[in-house]
Amino acid sequence: MSKDSSLSQKSLDTILAHAGRDPLTFHGFVNPPVVHASTVLFPDVQTMLTAGQQYTYARRGNPTTDALEGALMEIEGAAGVKIANSGLNAIALAVLSCVKSGDHFLVADTSYGPTRHFADTVLPGLGVSVEYYDPGLGAGIKALFRPETTAVFTEAPGSLTFEMQDVPAIAAAAHDIDAMVLMDNTWASPLYCQPLSLGVDLSIQAGTKYIVGHSDVMLGTIAASERAWKGLDSFHGAMGCHVAPDDIYLALRGLRTLSVRLERHKRNTLSVLDWLKDLPQVSAIRYPALETDPGHALWKRDFSGSSGLCAFDFADGTTRDQAFAFLDALNLFGLGYSWGGFESLAIPVRLKGMRTASPFDPDRQSVRLHIGLEDPEDLIGDLDQALTNAFG
């Protein structure tokens, strides 16, 4: 969906409550209907052949997709938004909408693992040359530009290791050579970071995480700037993408409570990290909202809040067996991929093969936590007993 509108002056909390619904067009019901559809009927041949009505075929949009796309357009200040089948599908669509054979594509070394997998396995076959860059480069990324560089992929903070990026500096440099800038903004959600206002052209969300918020739907979103919108809309249409209306409805419902959920995720995370940071078994916390984090200044400048995803490193000398014993001893934290739901999760950080342009210590034992909506005292109790279990 697209329309010509500048970013609303309303507060984001108010937009979250009102965007994407127009009760009086649906008999006054507060929420938009879930439209299950394929065929759309036309009143006559003339209307059919001139596409002279709002909807023509469900794959190209219906009132349910419009509701979520319209809400996100307002939240992200976008020229247009498209919905994808998963976060990874949104990444693939956004990238493919702006690179072609012969192009050079720069990807942050700290990008989400499956983003790397897509870049490494799909793009070379299409004639796109992929180069990973150190996320700390900022404007220095210029040194890597080639005449055929057409797109730069960013993610902040980085997956698993939480490095911040100077996205505005990278965007300004990329725009000097007319390259598109993409950002995976899943960590902050559009509530706490607005990529398009930082100069990004394609702002990507794994809606699976905080937008849906309940671990029950997979969905992705792409919000485009004016210059990226036409290419995205056309490519998304050509690929025949379609997301089921029930899933879109659940994402729209998730948006309504995004702000209150994130507020609690943030508060709980700060409580848990405040306890973790002084433990002898822990050597570093990775969460840019903390003043001690190396990315704190960039986070403070570009973000308005922080979410529930963080990591910590065990003290030097911690063995893999000890780290795994800790994870196995957790009761409230589930062992599972994904995050952004109401529940707490933990995974071991495995960086093997995932860093090729920036340094990492392969022996370091780290854990990524998603801090859910449980009572933080209970979460601390669980971490405490698991540490005792693993370290004695």
Ligand SMILES: *Cc1c(COP(=O)(O)O)cnc(C)c1O
């Ligand atoms: C989970 C995740 C994705 C992919 O989302 P899916 O819906 O699982 O495909 C993309 N980027 C980041 C940062 C993620 O955490």
